[in-house]
Amino acid sequence: MPPVSIQADRQMDVLSAVVSTCTTGRSAAKVHDIAQETGLERKGIHPTLRFLTGTGLLTSGPAGWTPTVSGVRVGHPWATDRDGARTIFGEVWRESWVYRLLAGSSVRPGVPFSAEDIAKAMRPYPTSTLTPWVHLVDWLELARYVQRDSDGSLRLATALHDDAEAAAPETEQDQPPTPTADPASPALGLVLPVSMDQLTHLTAEDYGAVMRSLATIYEVLSRQRA
The missing domain is CATH 1.10.10.10 (Winged helix-like DNA-binding domain superfamily/Winged helix DNA-binding domain)
Structure with missing residues (x-):
């Protein structure tokens, strides 16, 4: 981050x-x-x-x-x-884990969001510290993935509409019935096996590998959201 x-x-x-x-x-x-x-x-x-x-x-x-x-x-x-560098940046960053997290998140086209809303939608697990993810939104704006309205709210950029719609979860009518959970089963969740402090001490290569893995996991889970 x-x-x-x-x-x-x-x-x-x-x-x-x-x-x-x-x-x-x-x-x-x-x-x-x-x-x-x-x-x-x-x-x-x-x-x-x-x-x-x-x-x-x-x-x-x-x-x-x-x-x-x-x-x-x-x-x-x-x-x-x-200005030209930002345009190029938006193009080359489409291969990054950041773009995949945004495209697979619940941030939908045409809807105004706050930076905190986008940060919460992108972070791979709900217990992660929100502040770095809020700061990541500044990078999304720099890459023109999100655009700021006059009132300060943020919207998904037009160029991302197709990707966001393709990654959107199925409608309720298209989804199969949700099975009833077994009370005896353990609760499932995504918990990163390292702390934020440990992340900051990883080498650049290991850090990149961890974040790319998280992006892949989150992309899979986002397609299974109800």
Whole structure:
């Protein structure tokens, strides 16, 4: 998840800094390079790098961080053409777990939502801390997946209507009868076997693997919602 202490556009500056460093002949960017170029504190850069890696914009290795092809497409124009970079960002992020969670959530086209509503609809399990998911909504707006009305409410962008409708659960008439639960059976639920603190200490590769797995699980469960 993105760090909550830095705005989404400033975290995008981190991606731009990595791209800039790696287009000057360097094979990878280190944290001190990014800090010098962005003016951000190192403690905020590390979780940003993990998030960008987990969403397919960066890769990491012993030498530091390197942009993927998608990361270069987004990060290169960010410094001079943010409007164009946002359009590209929305295109390349359609392969990310973030997009799959949004498309498979209960966020329906044409309906106004608050950031908290969207965050609750996207988080894979109800006991997860809501704040990082609310901050993720800023990224959805940056990618133009959601659009803000004049009153501050958010709506699913027009471009996502088809995907959201395709992922929508069946109507009540189309669904088979729900079987009566056996009182003796244990309660079922999705509980992540790691805490948020443990997540923040994972390597970039492991973090990305966990989030992609959660996205797949949530996508399956969303199709089974009543």
